[in-house]
Amino acid sequence: MSGTPEEPVHPDPPESRTADPALTERHAQLRDYHAAFRVAQLAMAVVDEDGLVVAANDSFGSLLGSEPTALHAQAASDLVDLASDGRTWHAYREVLRGRRSRFRCTRRLKHADGRSLWAEVTVAPVPDSRRVLLSIADISDRRELQARLRHLQMHDPVTRLPNRALFFERLSAALEASALDAAEGVTAGSPAPGETITSSYESYGYGRTGRIGLCYLDLDGFKAVNDTLGHRVGDRLLAAVAARLTECADNDGYTRSGGHLVARLGGDEFAILVEDSTGTEQLADLARSVLNALQQPFDLGGQRLSVSASIGVVERSGHGTTATALMQAADTTLYWAKADGKARWTLFDPERNAHRMTRQALSSTLRPAVERGEFTLEYQPLVELADGAVRGVEALVRWNHPQFGSLAPNRFIGIAEEDGSIVELGRWVLRTACRQARQWQKDRPRERPIFVSVNVAVRQVWDSDLVADVAGILAETGLAPHLLQLELTESAVMGSAGRPLQALQALSDMGVRIAIDDFGTGYSNLAYLSRLPVSVLKLDGSFVRGFQDEEHANPADELIVEALVQLAHRLGLTVTAECVETAGQASRLRRIGCDTGQGWLYSRAVAPDRIAELIGAEPLRV
Template sequence: MTSTAPAEARELGTAWAAAVQTSGFMPLDRRELQSALVDRAAALLAAVDDAPFAGAGPKAEAHAIGRWLVDAHFTQPPALQRTLTVLGPRLVRADPERGTAVLAALATGYAAALQERTRAEQERVSAAAFAARAAAEQARWASEARFGALFADAAIGIAIVTGEGEIVEVNRALCQMTGHTTDQLVSRPVSRFVPDEDDALRARLREMQAGTRDHARLERPYRRPDGSTIWTDVVLSLVRSPDGSPRYILAMIGDVTERHRLETSLRHQAQHDPLTGLPNRTLFFERLDAALAADGPGRHVGVCYLDLDGFKAVNDTLGHDVGDELLQTVAHRLATELGADRRLVARMGGDEFVVLAEIPHGRDAAAAELDRVAQRALDAVRRPIVLGPHRIAVTASVGIVQRGDGGAGSAELMKAADTTLHWAKKDGRDRVARFDAERHRADVARFELSARMPDALEAGEFVVHYQPLVRLSDQRVVGVEALVRWERPGGGRLGPDVFIPVAEETGLIVPLGRWVLAEACRQAARWRVEHPGAELFVSVNLAARQVREPGIVDDVAQILDETGWPAHGLQLELTESDLMGTTGETLDALHALADMGVRIAIDDFGTGYSNLAYLRSLPVHALKLAGTFVNGRAKPDAGEGDSADEVDLEVLALLIELAHTLGLSVTAEVVETGVQLERLRKLGCDTGQGWYFAPAVAAGAVPPLLQGPVGPS
């Protein structure tokens, strides 16, 4: 495998072999060692980079490699240290969490194999010791010499305890390990050296004294007389009398403090964020799952999900080093001010933090407590942060959820938290949002709608209806506005007010808008063929997202060319707010469209900036006055003396006059009554549309409307 192994594995395996080849006896020559380690380096790289990390597969592979090192006689302490030194940077760099887990599995496998080898040796020592004691009946002087040498000089601590629990013999290694002298241990009850709180070890000793257990193994901390603590691997074996009753308990005790420290360090790295030192998402979900499992009456679980506002701007303008310092400062503040009283502060990644709170109150009291926690988090983030020459002010958005919001499990709860955080962002940032089931259902419905739209467009579920644009002087149709509808299978029509906002948010407005434009132009071309005498233009709404598309001008030109509809017969409508902010390439696109002969109209004028002066710099041909501007506060039967109507009328007249001064035609939207029609005629308004003339109709209903005046005469 070595000759075909990836270059990275060969390089890593070669470096590994060079590092460990002098750390112990090698049954392999250097070439065989290098080949073996290249293969195992490839396996470790695959465990971190390629293999799915669910289950025990990758960790088992690393565990087996650690055991192989011991089997290959690399048992000196430098062997493991050099192995981790060579492998660590590469595996952790690829994926910190997975790399750390693989290194931990390798170290655990190595320690377990080494411990098993040591234990086997110890058991052989122990067996020899007892054999020597048995042989002492026949040759006491020889057996005592052999036993003394083996027992006294063993590297592992050994104690012999009677069936009644009295220590009768200890060796030198045990005294050195525990910090006690032989006199302090021998003839003392073993229970005196077992901590009161160590119920498990006490229980195992009692079972052996009762003869109900023959073997036991535990890993336990032991506090020495000098106050230091060591970790020990305790193996207990029961020695029975010929009649089967308990006679002795043999205790073999190994010092595993260094291994325990290594495992603890690796576990900490796997569960904590290296930048901020806070618990990471792995530890957070462990604690959340545990809290939800323990949740019950009088105890509630809540989550505050926090995201910094504008953090990307800090990274982009001041650099990632400053961004990292900012995250560290925010993390320290949150941990200091919120990391107590059964709360866990964790970093989820990027600029997202989360506070898990376990609150021993009723649900309403818990909700109030979560509100206070969220507000304290906002206050902590808002305080300006000084980093070198920079004084940075940032804010945060927080989403609050409690158990049961969105579902029962941790995954569902965090989905709800993420949704709620998004609401806080969407509602203006620097604020707290609480989970709202109704709003969540609406969001889910909108998401399902957006997911269905591409297939619906492909399946032809969208249709275009047309509302006449009527010349007010003679009430004849001079144009139509194309309005899209969604005819869902099985019945049920959706109006544009339902799905257009979703399409604009998701970007689906671009393909949908292109289809509407092409369909309207094709239909208008058919009408022209069927009614050659009709002078008709078609007006199509254009979203801001469409105008910002780099190929919008080419798209319109291509559609006009494919459908045969003339550019002067097309009017594109943009809302006032979309049009007034156009600059740069977007404005150039509008000028290019106007130069082609396409008319540009401002839709719903009067609901936004209403900046007539700005219109002089835009390629605009028409204004469409918003329905509220046309209606004002006037009632259809209001008298001429109504002061409110007079004000509305004067404003409307001024708008029409200024528009005409700028060379713009004026269309009044939502014309619903004869009174409104007469007012608009007197004011010189050019065209109108609304239910007074006709609603939006299917394409087949348009030709009859071209035959004469529409609406009541």
């Protein structure tokens, strides 16, 4: 009986009939074991301590396409590929040496007829022996089923593209490969010392750059397609888009991992992953080709549709980044592309992103900062051009941020207007400025009191009872209404109707001065100006900057300012010129009748004690 794990079993000798019954039973058991071993459906082989096959059953030979006797004395590790990786080889040797009780692995084996099969290999010691039993189960059907299930799990059923899970799996693998290259000292685009580039991948010019590129795109207005034409048409459009994206990716080139990965991340969001990218120009070219491809109309069974897409493009070294960081950058850049007008691609800008991150940090801490007392006020003098006397001051808020230092209003006022915290902040500014103006008046009772000008955002008018706030603060601080001036931008005041206009009228009736800030840059609706309860026009600094010396002056600016001043005076308004920086500008403004000047020529915004020194001091003549 060839191919059995022990010596061949012969018929019992005649003397055995009178032998010990226990020995006879033992021989019978061995015959049964040998027969079971030979006819077992599970492929098995007995291997000695040197790793050589002692005996193999018919199933083992059939699995490998060989006669069992032909496998005798062959290395089992060669037959079932146990030496192809260090970890498997070590575990196998440990079982042979009796240092490990069992070992199991999965291998891909090759049949004699050329077929490949997946096998589960188990190695276990034979009891009371120095040999081991090698058993092999053909799991090809199971692997195929697993592969099919994985494909279904990792692919989008609508577009047949890889889904989010497979995309992140591939992205993580690419980042790990970049980190490994960096650890091994492989420089971008060049071989390691002593290495010769011979792979077919690199021979076509696709070097190992260790960089990652990503085009993250979103269809513009896709929801309207679903809402008007139905989800069936929407799904067909997504499938057609997927086909064009795949074509663009295939035309762009190949990497070590094959073609660029095109994935549907969900909804109408897609991504194209470029491993070992050659730089931002490659990603820019790919993004442009995608936009051009999607601009061509889609014919969906007689339904002709046109769509566009917004694309965020990120390209960077794979080493040192993470999948989360890369996707955050891509998502941010896609948002920029949408905000910039859609139907375009935008490249990630670290500086712009840093500004966004700073803005987000400010937004999240702005409201608590008011309660923590992180804001202060500085004051810039408003000087009478005719005599140089300080008639008032403009209150300018500063944020003493614990992380970013002293911040000017342009860094956070826009944020405060967006999230509504401008109401609370504006109320604090108004109260603090009025209290300070009243304190100056108390400290110098014999001097002519100066007024304080406070900027008011239009949202303060809509989201709070500004009239009640002002009345309450004036009563609380004891400041006379005519010593308070509220500044609103031209775009906020012009065209005011309903509640804003009523609030301005009520404040004016109360005696509070209303000023239009940055006049000349907004609507400039002069006919409407006469209907507003306005006391002061503050000319935008762009006009004043044209007032250089006689040689470099812009005559048109002077004519415009002179006309505005004359018009304002006829309407009973006073005029303040902003951004006065030179004596020449002050002289020309004074000559054409401008009332008040404000700018660095007189003083920058300063602390309250410095303003106290200017009250009653010698006029600021220039």
